Amino acid sequence: MSSAVDWQTAVRRAGGLARPGPTGTPAELRALVQVLRRAAAEAPEHVAEITGLTRxxxxxxxxxxYVVDRPRWSQANVEMFARLTDGLLPTSPLPGSGRVAGEEMGFVLAxxxxxxxxxxxxxxxxxxxxxxxxxxxxxxxxxxxNLDAMDFRLWVCLHEQTHAVQFAAAPWLPEHLAGRMRRLVGGVSATPDGSARLARAVRGVLDAATAALGGTPQEKPDDLGGPLVDAFLDERERADLAEIVAVMSLLEGHADVVMDEVGPGRLPSVxxxxxxFEKRRDGTSTGDVLLRRILGMDAKVAQYRNGARFVRAVVDEVGHxxxxxxxxxxxTLPTAAEVSDPAAWVRRVHG
Structure with missing residues (x-):
């Protein structure tokens, strides 16, 4: 029997394939690390001022x-995936299948x-x-x-530290999210039609490539993911995923709103x-469209925007x-339907 994913292979492949990125002088790189650390330390105070989540x-x-390079980011995510799926992924009777899965994961992470x-x-x-x-x-x-480096580095840290504040405000949230994710993965793993799902995934990738090369429109904003997700999940599983996506949309949208509400007095170029940044997110070259379709990255952009619309509408109605x-x-988390209908969440929670 072969393990479902060879995690070490995933780490090695991701680290080997990832480009190192831009370079700078030793002084520039030291300054980058120092400024990012300072910005990360400063950001929570601004998050508290905006949200009221002071404690x-x-x-x-x-x-x-941790200020990391690309291989270390990939390694951290392999570690996270391994923890979240521990004991859930089935073994395979095919020798080397775990290594192949690790190679594929490493390629995507790279x-x-x-x-x-x-x-x-x-x-x-x-x-x-x-x-x-x-x-x-x-x-x-x-x-x-061509961004102001000091402003941009704080802006990035505002987004990520808003997430840290969210989870500090809701200490039950990691276990809740992990439980729902594990339940979804466990349900998919237990089904007997793995081969059929794999075949659908291959067809989905080919369809996405054909559509991208033909210049057809991108996925609708309410799509949950790319063809890989569509292929592997049945209707019930997609409904379960929709509720997970609703929470992720809240988290991402809330962070987007907070990072933009820090005023020009502190971030002159916000x-x-x-x-x-929005123009960059909307990249429409053939390569961008193809990659985003296959990996579901259009859905990731939709998470930010749908969640931000929900947060702004709720804040307009009842404040932070x-x-x-x-x-x-x-x-009290919004359901998938409520993310698209913020007034429904306000009625349910606030009466």
Whole structure:
């Protein structure tokens, strides 16, 4: 029997394939690390001022901050996947299948490692999670978009530290999310039609490639993911995933709103950064469209935007204090339907 995924193979492949990213002088790179660490330490105070989550923001001071390169980001995510799926993935009777799965995971992570600026991981051994800031990607984007480096680095940290504050405000949330994810993975793993699902995945990738090369429109904003997700999940599983996506949309949208509400007095170029960043998110070259379709990255962009619309609508109605009810319990999280209908959430939670 072969394990479902050879995690070490995934780490090696991701590290070997990832491009190192932009370079700088030793002094420039030391300054980058120092500024990112300072920005990460400063950000929670701004999050507290905007959201009113003062106690949670104070707790974030204990969150360890790791400024990493692309291979180390991939390794951290392999570790996270391994923890979340521990005991759930079936063994395979085919020799070497785990290594092949590891190679595939490593390939995907190598691509994603060039695009992620930062990530808050609440699922590790650290009591308050850990914050990863991917230094070469921050440097790459601020150079490509000609952004004010000090402003941009704080802006990135505001997003990620908002996530840390969210989980500090809702200490039950990591277990809740992990449980739902494990339940979904466990259900998929237990089904007998793995071969058929794999065949559908291959067809989905080919269909996505054909559509991208033909220049057809991108997925609708309410799509849950790319063809890989569509192929592997049945209707019930997609409904379960929709509820997980609703929570992720809340988390991402809330962080997007907070990072933009820090005013020009502290981040003079915040509006320029947002405009430039949104334009980059909307990249429509053939390569961008193909990659986003296959990996479901269009859905990731939709998470930010749908979640931000929900948060802004709720804040307009009941303020940040009213929105903070979402961190009370699993029952006060928005459902998939409520993310698209913020007024329904306000009626249910606030009456």
């Amino acid at each position: 949670a923001a104070q707790q974030v001071a204990d969150v360890p901050v 691509i994603l490692s060039t695009k992620v600026l930062g990530q808050y991981d609440p699922f590790g051994d650290e009591p308050r999670g850990r914050l990863l800031l991917v230094a070469p990607n921050v440097l790459k984007i601020e150079r490509e978009l 509006r320029h950064i947002r405009a430039a 204090a009213g929105l903070n009810a979402v961190w009370t319990s699993p029952e």
